[in-house]
Each structure stands twice: as C-alpha cells, then as structure tokens.
Amino acid sequence: MRIDLLPWRIPLIVLGAFVVLQGAAFWLLSTASQEAQTAREQLAWIKKQEDVVNWIRQKPDESAFNQSLAQAVTESAQRSGIVLLPVVSQGDTVQMTFASIEFNPLFSWLQQMQQTAGVVVISLELTPAASGEVNVSRLVLGRPPRVQ
Numbered sequence: 001m002r003i004d005l006l007p008w009r010i011p012l013i014v015l016g017a018f019v020v021l022q023g024a025a026f027w028l029l030s031t032a033s034q035e036a037q038t039a040r041e042q043l044a045w046i047k048k049q050e051d052v053v054n055w056i057r058q059k060p061d062e063s064a065f066n067q068s069l070a071q072a073v074t075e076s077a078q079r080s081g082i083v084l085l086p087v088v089s090q091g092d093t094v095q096m097t098f099a100s101i102e103f104n105p106l107f108s109w110l111q112q113m114q115q116t117a118g119v120v121v122i123s124l125e126l127t128p129a130a131s132g133e134v135n136v137s138r139l140v141l142g143r144p145p146r147v148q
Contacts, residue, residue, distance in 0.1 A: 065118065065143070070094050072117040073141060080109045092143065093122060098136040100129045106136070118143050 005012070067075070070089040073096075077084045082105065088095045098106070113119040123140040 067117070069119065069141070069143060072119065073113065076113050076117060077109065080105065080112065082106070082109055093140050094142075095138065095140045096136075097138060098134075100133050100135055102132055103134050104132070106134070110141075113141070120144060 068089075069092065070087050073087060073094050074084060082101070085097055085099070110119075110121055119141050120143065121139070122142045123138060124136070125138040126134040126136045129135045
C-alpha cells in the first residue's frame, strides 16, 4: 500500500513553517522576558542607591565631619532655635525626643543638617500635637559612610 503525499505537500509545508515560526516567536519572547527581568533588577538596585547618590550630590564639606555627630546636631539645633532635650549618643548615631515642636521648622532643620553636616534621618516616630506641631517620640540621626 502506497500513500500519496503529493496532495498534502502544501499544507505540510505551511504547517512546518508555522511550527518553525512559533518556535522562533517563543524564543524571542523568552529572550525579551529575560531582558525585562534584568532591567527590573537593575532598576530596583538603582532605586536602592538613590539615597547614596543624593547624598553624594549634596556631599557636605569635609570640615563638617571633624565634629562629633552629637556636637554637630547640638550646635545646629542652637543656631536654628530648636531646643533639644538631652541627646543620647550611640556610637555613630544620636537619638533624641521632642515634647512638642513645630513641624515645618523641624523638617527645615533636618534638611539643613543633611546639607551642611551630612546627617541623615535613620528613624523618625512622631504623632500630631497642637495645630502645626508634632510630638517626636524618637528621632535617630546618623551619617552615611564617608565617600572618598
């Protein structure tokens, strides 16, 4: 018994071409998916480095690091008219509390500390107080590692 494939030649060629094209499409999608995943991982890494990049852009004068962190915080607060309760120094961080302080001057002071002394907020716990004021139950400041 002999099977004549001649009438099926064109449909078989079309089917073979379809299978090859489908395989190529899956390969392209797989490659694009891997590249997209790599791009997502790179973007996540870049976002994690954003704080360091911002700090480098606004890197304070080297003389700012000659003071201890507690001394820099205390002197800056005095210049800004902020009354500090006792500051607890814990190695390379300082911790403080405020019974009631105006919100805007607090954040202006923190921004000024970042720009002039390289101080960053590590932890901040606050609750609303009177109109425009907050109670700061915990504020921890520190400095990122020096960038040479």
